[in-house]
Amino acid sequence: MKTILVKEVMVPLKDYATVYEDATLGDAMDALENAQAQFDKNRYHHRAILVCQRGTNKVLGKISQMDVIRSLEPNYSLLGETKPSAPMVFSPKFLLSIMDQYGLWLEPLKDICRKAEKQKAVDVMYQLTPGEYVKEDSGLNEAVHQLIMGHHQSLLVSRG
16 A cells, blocks of 8 residues: 655645734734635645744744634733643633633624734744654654644644
8 A cells, every 4th residue: 555645745835824923913814815715625724824934934833723812812821821732621610710710802802803913923823843843755644643642733844
């Protein structure tokens, strides 16, 4: 059986939603919308934006759907680390008590989104860990294993 290599199924950087480090979150969302409009409709749509260094195109970080949502309510920073290594289950009553205790989502969503679109992309992105990179000549089975074990949504394909 032929092994499928990661480079055979990856999305090239030129086709991905990217912004430079001086972009705003609004710019990043526009880049995502544009990339989705130009991407082959039969393939999986982009769900993240890569933040690149101007001049080198080196990937500095990634903005996921969850990062965008988290950025809308800055008071989440009061809770400390909110990215669990494994999914947690909380009761609806407990979740509501956290919202009340930390004053989460008190402003109208329209106002929150208007403020968030001016945030810098680098302030919203997270820096990728070594476990989120996979070599282009790796087998797809290895990449899938890496996704599952690392609880990642996607991997960056690297060369060299």
